[in-house]
Amino acid sequence: MIDRLEALLKEAKGTIKLANDPKSVEEIRVKYLGKSGLITEILKGLGQVSAEMRPQIGKVSNEVKNRISELLEERKEAVESKGGDLPEGWDPTLPGRVLPVGKMHPLTTVQKEICEIFASFGFNVVEGPDIETDYYNFLGLNFPMDHPARDAHDTFYLRKDLLLRTHTTPTQVHVMESQQPPFKVVAPGRVYRNESVDATHHHIFHQVDGFLVDKDIHFGHLKGILDNWVKKFFGSKIKTRFRPSFFPFTEPSAEVDISCIFCEGKGCRICKQSGWVEIMGCGMIDPAVFEKCHLDPEKWSGFAFGMGVERVAMFKYDIDDVRLFYQNDLRFLRQF
Ligand code: DAH
Numbered sequence: 067m068i069d070r071l072e073a074l075l076k077e078a079k080g081t082i083k084l085a086n087d088p089k090s091v092e093e094i095r096v097k098y099l100g101k102s103g104l105i106t107e108i109l110k111g112l113g114q115v116s117a118e119m120r121p122q123i124g125k126v127s128n129e130v131k132n133r134i135s136e137l138l139e140e141r142k143e144a145v146e147s148k149g150g151d152l153p154e155g156w157d158p159t160l161p162g163r164v165l166p167v168g169k170m171h172p173l174t175t176v177q178k179e180i181c182e183i184f185a186s187f188g189f190n191v192v193e194g195p196d197i198e199t200d201y202y203n204f205l206g207l208n209f210p211m212d213h214p215a216r217d218a219h220d221t222f223y224l225r226k227d228l229l230l231r232t233h234t235t236p237t238q239v240h241v242m243e244s245q246q247p248p249f250k251v252v253a254p255g256r257v258y259r260n261e262s263v264d265a266t267h268h269h270i271f272h273q274v275d276g277f278l279v280d281k282d283i284h285f286g287h288l289k290g291i292l293d294n295w296v297k298k299f300f301g302s303k304i305k306t307r308f309r310p311s312f313f314p315f316t317e318p319s320a321e322v323d324i325s326c327i328f329c330e331g332k333g334c335r336i337c338k339q340s341g342w343v344e345i346m347g348c349g350m351i352d353p354a355v356f357e358k359c360h361l362d363p364e365k366w367s368g369f370a371f372g373m374g375v376e377r378v379a380m381f382k383y384d385i386d387d388v389r390l391f392y393q394n395d396l397r398f399l400r401q402f
Contacts, residue, residue, distance in 0.1 A: 067115065068126050070108050074098070075130045082137045091142045098134050105131060172402035173272055173391055176379040177254050180274045183298045184252040187291060189276060192251050194237030196258070199227050202236040206243075207315040208354045215314050220260040222269075230258035234275040235315060235372055238351075241277075242359035247366050248280040254375070265387040272375035277351065279361075279368030285318070288348060288369035292322055296345070300327050300382070307342060316349025316370055328384065336384065343381060346373035 078098050085091045098104050109127060112120060152158065170178075181191050194202075209215050219232035237253035254274045261267040278287065293306045305325040313319045324345050326337035333339040348371035353363035376388050383402070385391075390398050 067108060067111060067123050071105070071123075071126050071130045074104055074108065075133060078134045079137060082134075082141050085141055085145065087145050088142055091138055091145060095135075095138050099131060099138075105134075169402075171391075171399065172379060172383070173375055175402065176382065177272055177274060177375045180299065180373070180375065180378065181252050181254055183295050184274075184276055186298075187250075187294070189250045189252045189278075192237055192241055192253050193255055194231070194234065194240050194253055196231060196256055197224065197228055198231040198236050200229065202239050203229060203231050203233075206239040206355070206358050207235055208352055208358070209314045213314065215312075221258055222260060231255075232259050233257050233372060234273040235370070237275060238277050238315075238370060239355070239359060242279070242356070242361060247361065247368075248278075249368070250278050252276040263389065265389065268376070268388050268392065270392075271388070273372055274375060275370065275372040277368055277370040279351065279366050281366065283350075283367045283369060285350060285369070288350065288371070291369075292346075292348060292371060296322075296324050299378075300324060303330065305331070308348075311347060311349075313347055313349055315352050315355050316347075317352045319347065319349035322346045322348055322371070327381070336381075345378065345381070346371055348372070 078094070081094055081097075082091070085094055096103060100106075105127060109123075112123065115123060181189075185191065203209075203221075204216060204219070205211070209219075221232045222230045224230070234253045234255045234257060237251070237255070241249060241251055241253075252274055253276070255272065256270060257273050258270055261269050263269060278291065289306070289308065296304055296306050303325075304327060307323045307325075308320040309323060311319045311321045321344050323342040325331040326334060326341055326343055328334050328336045329341065331337075331341040333341050337343050348369065351368045351370050356363040356366060376391060379385065379391075380388065
């Protein structure tokens with residue numbers, strides 16, 4: 067009988083642990099300690115037990131009853147406090163707080179979109195260094211020491227010969243002098259100029275350059291690739307026009323204008339009534355640049371282009387002040 071009582075205690079311990087609400091605790095109490103519960107059931111056999119054994123069984127049965135009562139009491143408190151101890155005003159049925167999740171800066175997104183379209187044309191993305199020597203930023207791109215084309219590229223010097231690049235075009239020199247054509251490369255990145263900051267100028271901004279070098283490349287290839295890119299980026303109705311221009315590293319050179327995306331070329335505030343906006347520079351790579359990179363200009367030909375990420379983004383989203391990109395004002399950034 068003592069064995070049966072002890073086994074019952076063991077079993078009760080396991081059952082009590084599993085009770086999750088006051089109702090099940092009460093059910094367990096009735097099952098073990100109730101008037102017709104399991105303990106009473108065992109004690110019914112007391113009549114057949116010898117007189118000497120009875121006090122001992124009585125003692126054990128009291129101990130088992132008390133222990134089960136204690137455990138039930140503890141469990142009852144535990145399951146009751148689970149729901150009862152909530153802080154005031156706390157509603158556990160409300161949905162959880164959503165943590166703010168960051169997203170890409172609009173300039174990063176636009177730079178990525180620009181490159182992804184060129185990547186779909188088979189271009190590889192290459193990043194050059196922000197710190198350049200005079201050679202990569204200027205001389206290697208055919209800007210002679212005292213040439214006026216350098217005027218628009220005043221920059222920040224770390225030492226006499228180390229400067230912050232003024233454009234991403236130097237990446238072209240790095241690639242062309244270290245690898246063999248054919249090349250199809252886009253080079254995105256940050257550039258620097260000694261500019262006074264205003265609504266359209268900043269001393270740090272971003273560009274995407276690109277170049278393609280192979281055999282028998284001509285201006286038609288340049289127009290085809292850039293016209294296609296414009297249609298993918300701005301929309302299939304947008305037209306391009308190429309205006310003669312000058313860059314030391316391309317010959318001939320051109321500016322690419324696109325028909326205004328806001329008025330479809332009719333003339334509006336954004337295109338200053340002209341119907342066109344300038345979007346990038348381009349041209350056929352100058353033979354002098356090939357020679358500096360030890361590539362034979364008789365064998366290889368190619369084209370290059372370069373655009374400002376801010377300018378493209380400002381045009382695409384009708385943003386009239388470049389400074390908005392750098393102020394970290396969430397009211398502005400959340401719109402993208
Ligand atoms: N690097 C020029 C600038 O920052 C832009 C440019 C024009 C890049 C023509 C090119 C190009 O690759 O072919 O003003």
